[in-house]
Amino acid sequence: MFEGFQSKRRKVNTEHNAEQSKPWVEKYRPKKLDDVAAQDHAVTVLKKTLGSANLPHMLFYGPPGTGKTSTILALTKELFGPELMKTRVLELNASDERGISIVREKVKNFARLTVSKPSKHDLENYPCPPYKIIILDEADSMTADAQSALRRTMETYSTVTRFCMICNYVIRIIDPLASRCSKFRFKSLDASNALQRLKYVAEQESVKYKEGVLERILDISAGDLRRAITLLQSASKNIGYSGEEEISVALVEELAGVVPEDTLAEITQLVSSGGFDKITQYVNEFIKKGWSATAVVSQLHDYYIKNDEFDTAFKNKVSMILFDTDSKLTNGTNEHLQLLNLLVKISKSI
Secondary structure, three states, rough: OOOOOOOOOOOOOHHHHHOOOHHHHHOOOOOOOOOOOOOHHHHHHHHHHOOOOOOOOOOEEEEOOHHHHHHHHHHHHHHHHHHHHHHHHHEEEEOOOHHHHHHHHHHHHHHOOOOOOHHHHHHOOOOOOOOEEEOOOOOOOOOOOHHHHHHHHHHHHHOEEEEEEEEHHHOOOOOHHOOOOOOEEEEOOHHHHHHHHHHHHHOOOOOOOOHHHHHHHHHHHHOOOOHHHHHHHHHHHHHHHHOOOOEEEHHHHHOOOOOOOHHHHHHHHHHOOOOOHHHHHHHHHHOOOOOHHHHHHHHHHHHHOOOOOOOOHHHHHHHHHHHHHHHHOOOOHHHHHHHHHHHHHHHHOO
């Protein structure tokens, strides 16, 4: 029926396209320890291990987006190289099943394997120490039983296997496990380090932005560089589709779900002077616009607590109200009711 019709496939450079289509977070993930920003203490100590085979079990902890996973991946690349990494490194993330059965099977089986021999090329270019590395990302989500099973595995196979556990909350790691590891605390990135890295990404991707945009992105991301880079990428894609030439602060705030300053001023004014009926009516309209109640809680906290116009007693009351609302929102309660309850309680406290 369609005689003579031939489908033609366009030839594409798959490697180039794969690199271009990567999320910027992955594309600009540090390839070596020197690229890791703002974690000088951890990087200095780990660089010393590159020259020796004496690497301890490690525990990386700190806020999200501060470079914990990037640091250990950069270290393994410098130790083994990209090819030997495939057989020497096992990475398990929170998305993997991490109960006691996985520790007994997958982790234990990998830990007991003999160390694979490096090629001549690897030996010439990388240290290639005689051990494997098991990376347990989001280790604080492991069950207590799984962590207990892991401590015996760490002791038994320590001659051929090193463990690196990564978590946000070190308190959730059981003491017997934490005591077997060298601890590295990763702090939130300060403004100068994060801004420098963000400028580098923007330059590499030829992103045009108005004055103050990068600083606002860092304010919103609160020390989380991963979130900052993702927000920058989202904004750059948005101006590509909308036809605008530069990223604006208003666009960044809209993409991040930040409540605009004039809207926040309306809320604080209403709380100061409005009655229950006015607050109810305003909240009904506010929720219909799709704003997040969590964002309101965060921004009201900054407004009331950092404002010198209010006394300490009032700040203490508001802090407790905001804390209670934030806790309930985190547990999945109704945003509409919680926001209404929050504003009415603050209004009564004034």
